[in-house]
Amino acid sequence: MSHYFDALSVRLLPIANKIGDQRHLQAIRNGLISILPLTIVGSFFTILLNLPINGYSDFIAPYVAILDVPFRFTVGLMALYASFTIGSYLSDSYKLDKTTGGILSMLGTLLMVMPVQIAKGVTTAGKAVAADRYIPLTPLGSQGLFGAILAALIAVEIYRFCKVHKLEIKMPDGVPPVVGESFAALLPTLLVVLIFWIPRHFLGININELLSILISPLKGFLTGNNLLGGIVTQFFICLFWTMGIHGHAVMGPIIRPFWDQAIIENAELFQNGMSAFKLPNIFTEQFFQWYAQMGGTGATLALVVLFLFSKSKYLKQLGRLSILPGIFNINEPVIFGAPIVMNPLLAIPFIIVPIVNTIIIYVVTILGFMPRMMVKPPFSIPAPLGALITTNWNWFACLMVFVCFFVSLVIYYPFFKAFEKTQIAQEKGESVSDLIKSEQSAS
Template identity: 75%
Template sequence: MSFLDTVAMKLLPIANAIGNQRHLQSIRNGLISILPLTIVGSFFTIVLNLPIPGYSEWVAPYLAALDVPFRFTVGLMSLYASFTIGANLGGSYKLDKITSGFLAMLATVLMVVPINLAEGVNQSGEAVAAGRYLPIASLGSQGLFGAIIAALVAVELYHFTKAKNLEIKMPDGVPPVVGESFGALLPTLLVILLFWIPRHFFGFDLNGLLTIAISPLKGFLTGNNLLGGVITQFVICVFWVLGIHGHAVLGPIIRPFWDQAILENAELFQGGMSAFDLPNVFTEQFYQWYAQMGGTGATLALVVLFMFSKSKYLKQLGRLSILPGIFNINEPIIFGTPIVMNPLLAIPFILVPIANTILVYIVTALNWVPKMMVKPPFSIPAPLGALITSNWNWVAFVMVFVCFFVSLAIYYPFFKAFEKIQVTQEEQAQVEEA
């Protein structure tokens, strides 16, 4: 048994346990469910910053109105995420998904302290009636981890009351929707008491506590820490080499940090901060467009090498994989080559994203390219994706091609060695057939 086989056997049970854990799976699926909101909302940031001469002056009178879609999508992402996470966790317990989602939202909103205004004005200078208003900032990216905890706790309370039969049961013949509503009365009361009393009577700020607790990890994984960026790439690629979906395993753990990082950048940029001054370098988009163009391992370069290979199989595989590769889908090349359990190609598969990460980090630290602040679909080709997410910075566009040629240079010697083996096998197969 090879070393890679031994490592895979050791890690596979751990990876499966993480990937199938009920709560982590609900977080991952819940955050994926709100992708349409965050992606479409991010495009309004692009609309406000098109690189057209005179455009900023022309759009200035409409800024307040054009900002609304962003604020009610990305700006409320914690509220939406609480519902989808709660619904997914409730579904895993065979609970009513809608009730689970509403309880999760209720818990999230109860952690927000309303602003009590006697009078005031809005952005347009119009008078605002006196009353209690929820600050939208508390329901944006900064409240994401609080929303996750609130959703999980709320649904666990719901599950507890169901498991212990602590619910109001309606007679037979009552419509299921009505029966489910009455059955949720006690968990609703418990959620209110659990989140309302500590926050509004004792001043317990769960969001503030979580911010302090996770700030070192957030700074390590998504801030400006190069070691964190390198380790992230290394672990994801190693899992893929072992035949384990790296993003599926690490996604439930690291995706909340990625989402919070890019949305924090987006909110600050929308508020007027320069893209060069944004706090988070290592967003998911940084990896997608720079380190992993063509998919994990930056395999687009390998696909191009395959297209001109002397091996008939590799040439055919390259031609079949080029179109998916351009749109950052690389399962055909990973499993068709295969790269999985392939000691020769595993080395550049791991080294290339790390090299690209270090290179672009240096360029970013020198303020030659800005940080990324919008969240377009992952399937956008890398040069265009980097251009859009960097506020139309042409240096970012060029850096994608620099990273591509770096990837080619690293992959090339390993590709030639693998090609030689493949050609020899094909010649032997031809002799045997003859």
């Protein structure tokens, strides 16, 4: 069967490399990853507001508005921060000034979401606000993420176009570089203003709403409640890993914007009072982290535990080395140490187990036994605790982690035993058939 993996690798590797090396997708991936501290810290404040302690809600009631501020200015402004980081990374890939690229991207994003007209009399903190004098936060959160991505890509491409065609104001030699770069950005800034300002404020085109309509089918397929979408996502991530290709690096630029939008949307709705059982998105990244992929991609924690009790000296030692990283969802030691890469005996369950776990938790969630996820803690938190935190301290959700772990053990076991025989045979310098015969005669 290994030759099938070789043939598949030959076909998919060039495609995977093109996706992974594409500069715009790389900028999106790196830009979203770089704002993880903001979303994680913001998620902790969601947890702080919803601790499952008797009388806690009444105790913090006078302070809810204050405690909500960090969430609104971290998670709630995710699109604004992402526009800057994506623009910075894309500018850097073109050898342009990162800061200028980030600022132009933020400018485009803000021009895109500014209301065309606001009625007078809107108040904030008890004070009247003049017409057209405030920026709404909602489009700068999860709803505006794809608009921010588009704005960043367009703004930086305008910046690059001006640089390539030397459409810039050149300052004399001897002028400090910072000043020279500022003047060089004048024309790109004007073009960004015109390109985003005219459609929004003169033509009345709401780009954010158009994007939401266009991507809603794909978003619903990948991160909503579509089981097939969850299965497809897991299949390709695991398949790439079995060929030695970082599955998340290939799929991340495509799926991560949807994952981030889904968890932030859940968080915002939960923060506004919606029940965790009624949140719109099941397939967030956290869903896969704590259930489908406990111990890392492929749910390899179960395999590592089996290695600990292996009769093979090598597998037992590998299990000891891999168990601690595995508990914290880091599984490169077992993926490349067993290896799982290009190893059909272990690659098959590596792909099957996350899909089975996905189906189990999906069914349990759809039936209403456990809530959706609404916070984004670090991926390195052990699965039971991660499931507990992300589901508003739901103990049944935590219990389902152990159910998935047991299912993973059952699926991995026959493949593990077959692989173990090959390892023991190698350690004894025998063929597998000779080893089986000796075991049969001994029994």
